[in-house]
Amino acid sequence: xxxxxxxxxxxxxxxxxxxxxxxxxxxxxxxKRGFVLVPIKIDQLQTIISTSGQDQVVILxxxxxxxxxxxxxQKIRGVLKYxxxxxxxxxxxxxxxxxxxxxxxxxxxxxxxxxxxxxSAKELSRTIIxxxxxxxxxxxxxxxxxxxxxxxxxx
Numbered sequence: 713x714x715x716x717x718x719x720x721x722x723x724x725x726x727x728x729x730x731x732x733x734x735x736x737x738x739x740x741x742x743x744k745r746g747f748v749l750v751p752i753k754i755d756q757l758q759t760i761i762s763t764s765g766q767d768q769v770v771i772l773x774x775x776x777x778x779x780x781x782x783x784x785x786q787k788i789r790g791v792l793k794y795x796x797x798x799x800x801x802x803x804x805x806x807x808x809x810x811x812x813x814x815x816x817x818x819x820x821x822x823x824x825x826x827x828x829x830x831x832s833a834k835e836l837s838r839t840i841i842x843x844x845x846x847x848x849x850x851x852x853x854x855x856x857x858x859x860x861x862x863x864x865x866x867x
Contacts (some may be wrong), residue, residue, distance in 0.1 A: 722742060725788070727769055734776065742837050770802045775805070803824045804840060806826070
């Protein structure tokens with residue numbers, strides 16, 4: 713569990729003016745494990761990524777009906793490739809529409825995950841928390857390697 717002074721947030725990307733039922737279900741399960749589920753809109757997403765003090769930012773996005781499907785396809789899919797460039801971000805996409813599975817498209821980033829409904833909220837919450845902890849424990853390693861040198865002396 714987390715200390716009250718050191719709360720961990722998981723963000724829920726809203727696709728409608730009203731919060732969906734899935735938000736309340738996930739919020740209940742995550743709250744029991746010491747996490748706070750915070751609803752955000754697409755225009756707040758980039759700000760959250762850049763200003764969050766957390767090592768890992770987890771975003772949940774749930775698409776359950778045709779209206780949300782249309783909004784996701786028009787607004788979010790277009791900016792998703794730019795959002796996923798942040799290695800601190802993990803985007804977990806939950807949907808009942810198999811057409812939205814962008815796993816192949818974003819597999820190189822290794823921070824996009826698609827899960828198809830129906831799902832057990834309790835099991836999914838447990839998976840999200842363990843994934844959050846795993847990503848948080850990973851250290852960022854410089855990808856450049858060592859500088860090249862000549863062996864055997866000068867030119």
